Amino acid sequence: MKGLVVFGLIMFPIALLAQSKMTKKHVKPDTTIYNTVDAVPEFPGGIEKLGIYLSKMKMPALDTTEYIPGRVIIQxxxxxxxxxTHLKIVRSRNQTIDQAYLGHLRNSPKWKPGLLHGKPVRVLFSLPIIVELAYNNYRQTKNPDQN
Structure with a gap:
């Protein structure tokens, strides 16, 4: 009888360990992407720092005959x-500018993640960017006699 009790005491913890390893192995990570959260994702330092970061992007060479100002939306x-991750252009002004912004954002520092119930979650985020080029300078150099 003592042998069965000792055997049971030895086997019970082993059985518990085996079950806990199996349950951990089959737990799937949360891959849900949220649209609405308690705290939206944020660039480090806030919107002002994001504006500074984007303004430091080296603008690619463009065809100066094309007037491109407008809004680019990156999701x-x-x-x-x-x-x-999963950066894509939702609204485009010019493919060259679009690709430059995508590359610049891919190299951005880590953002402050969105929070839901105090825990970080994956969030679908749309970023509108106003593209302002020096079109007036182009007009002045193209038609210097008009003033």
């Missing part, structure tokens, strides 16, 4: 760790 997922 992306801000991950739980603050990385940006």
């Amino acid at each position: 992306m997922i801000v991950e739980k760790d603050g990385n940006l």
